Amino acid sequence: MSLYNNSIPKHVRRIHFIAVCGTGMGALACMLKDLGFEVTGSDQNIYPPMSDFLNKRAIAVFDGFHADHLSHKPDLIVVGNAVRKDNPEALRMVEAEIPFCSMPQAVNHFISAGKEPVVVVGTHGKTTLSSLIAWLFHHAGLDPTFIIGGILENFGTNYRLGHGNYIIIEGDEYDTAFFDKKSKFLHYHPRAAVLTGIEFDHADIFHDIDHVKAAFDAFIGILTADDLLLAFDGSPHADALIYGRNCRIMTYGSAKQSCWRLGPIDIRPPWSDFLVYRQGGLFGSFSSNLMGKHNLYNALAAIAVAEEAGIPLEKIAEGLRLFSGVKRRQQVRGVVNGITVMDDFAHHPTAVCETIQAVKPFYPNGRLIAVFEPRTNTSMRAVFQDVYPESFDGADLVCIRKPPLLQKIPEAERFSSEKLVEDLKRRGKNAHYFPDTDSIIDFLLDRASSGDLILIMSNGGFDNIHERLLESL
Numbered sequence: 001m002s003l004y005n006n007s008i009p010k011h012v013r014r015i016h017f018i019a020v021c022g023t024g025m026g027a028l029a030c031m032l033k034d035l036g037f038e039v040t041g042s043d044q045n046i047y048p049p050m051s052d053f054l055n056k057r058a059i060a061v062f063d064g065f066h067a068d069h070l071s072h073k074p075d076l077i078v079v080g081n082a083v084r085k086d087n088p089e090a091l092r093m094v095e096a097e098i099p100f101c102s103m104p105q106a107v108n109h110f111i112s113a114g115k116e117p118v119v120v121v122g123t124h125g126k127t128t129l130s131s132l133i134a135w136l137f138h139h140a141g142l143d144p145t146f147i148i149g150g151i152l153e154n155f156g157t158n159y160r161l162g163h164g165n166y167i168i169i170e171g172d173e174y175d176t177a178f179f180d181k182k183s184k185f186l187h188y189h190p191r192a193a194v195l196t197g198i199e200f201d202h203a204d205i206f207h208d209i210d211h212v213k214a215a216f217d218a219f220i221g222i223l224t225a226d227d228l229l230l231a232f233d234g235s236p237h238a239d240a241l242i243y244g245r246n247c248r249i250m251t252y253g254s255a256k257q258s259c260w261r262l263g264p265i266d267i268r269p270p271w272s273d274f275l276v277y278r279q280g281g282l283f284g285s286f287s288s289n290l291m292g293k294h295n296l297y298n299a300l301a302a303i304a305v306a307e308e309a310g311i312p313l314e315k316i317a318e319g320l321r322l323f324s325g326v327k328r329r330q331q332v333r334g335v336v337n338g339i340t341v342m343d344d345f346a347h348h349p350t351a352v353c354e355t356i357q358a359v360k361p362f363y364p365n366g367r368l369i370a371v372f373e374p375r376t377n378t379s380m381r382a383v384f385q386d387v388y389p390e391s392f393d394g395a396d397l398v399c400i401r402k403p404p405l406l407q408k409i410p411e412a413e414r415f416s417s418e419k420l421v422e423d424l425k426r427r428g429k430n431a432h433y434f435p436d437t438d439s440i441i442d443f444l445l446d447r448a449s450s451g452d453l454i455l456i457m458s459n460g461g462f463d464n465i466h467e468r469l470l471e472s473l
Helices: 023-034 050-058 090-097 102-110 126-139 209-222 237-244 294-306 312-323 349-362 417-426 437-447 462-472
Strands: 014-020 038-042 058-064 075-081 100-102 118-120 145-152 157-160 166-170 175-177 180-183 192-194 228-232 248-255 260-268 271-278 282-290 329-336 338-346 368-372 397-401 431-434 452-455
Touching: 014 023, 014 090, 023 038, 023 075, 023 102, 023 145, 023 157, 050 058, 075 090, 075 102, 100 102, 100 145, 102 145, 102 175, 102 228, 118 126, 126 145, 126 166, 126 294, 126 312, 126 452, 180 209, 192 209, 192 294, 209 237, 228 237, 228 294, 228 452, 248 294, 260 294, 271 294, 271 338, 282 294, 294 349, 329 462, 349 368, 349 452, 397 417, 397 437, 417 431, 431 437, 437 462, 452 462
Parallel strands: 014 038, 014 075, 038 058, 075 100, 118 166, 118 192, 145 166, 192 228, 228 248, 248 260, 338 452, 368 397, 368 452, 397 431
Antiparallel strands: 145 157, 175 180, 260 271, 271 282, 329 338
16 A cells, blocks of 8 residues: 555554665665664665665664565555565565555655755756755754755765754655656655756656656646746756746756856866856855866856845855765765876766866866766666767776676667777777776776876766775775
8 A cells, every 4th residue: 555645654663664775765764763763674785885874873774675574563664666566575565564655755754744845856966956055054054954865075974854944855756666656756845946957867767858858847837836946047858848837937057048147167176266147137256166067057056045045145155165065976085196086976978978077177187087887777778879979078088887787678778888989989089898897997007197087987886996996006
């Protein structure tokens, strides 16, 4: 039985999470533990940092999925969207008639009730933008609650239980659960929402761009006349959805007609100084250590949301300077012998291109070596096969790994790393194919030199390549 309309049992004490090691699921488990609930979980392939994250909060995690993991008779089960209906614990849950719900339902019931949600949605930039808003609100003393898909360096966590009126949520267009196939973000009811743009992604659940747009169209339809939608002006697919809606609409970006506009930018590593215009007039000057124009758009949106919440300009500017970033987003993992190793979550072709262009001006004294692992359900499919080659134009040396989980994809739909390397060479790039991570490390040890930036892009752990490479260097 799926639980809707606040039908979660009134007297809940023990809560079990199936697939607890997802970023959002782990955060929610910790939040409920902090609220005094008895929390357990189960997952497969349990490894740091989430295993350490849960262990520090004394949350017992079962390795693998087994019906016996429910023998302690939890009052409620939160089911992750990675869980299939034939999962042994899901089967026992239904058989034993244990109440269950999805992660967004649990967030609404236990965490966001009585608060004003600020929800960030879009194909790119959600984690960084959500983190920026959460930090600016915290720095201004608004004591926000947040649940975000990345670890904020300022907090050392991806969640917080605040006592203020606001909750900042990173809204995901991915489906909710095996019993609820609509997008997760359709469960939330924002007072303010930010739409960073729309592109095709998640090819395992969306058929085409129109299918993706339909999900975002439904999300915008949730907003009422009192709610704010702040939308990026550089996304044609988003632009097609936002006009004629019931909510208040503001746009941000570079267009002269946008309410919030990014002005001139002056890069002086590690800082980017920039001007912000509101309704055509100068709003203020700001500095950020985030790299790239796409991140300055994120900063622009965060500034707009903070101003809407009544935060003074001076406090916004100060908070932006003090923002320390998000783990796995342009995160420098170490520098050895003058060689910098950077970790980034980029996997979509647009994100790969933007990340390379963003970091290159900040490392002018050496080469940018791009190391890419296609790992997502979309990047392991051929849907972007002919798009990826252009994404690496800004790199001096390119290393492409064979997708590690390619057997999950039907053979006719599989992405080819070998073909990508061939296409890159035809574009004049110094590109190389690697069947595994060990061979990449050996190659980099032989080729990297002082001044180089090794930019490692993957949405997964990449066999701990960052630490192994630093140790070897």
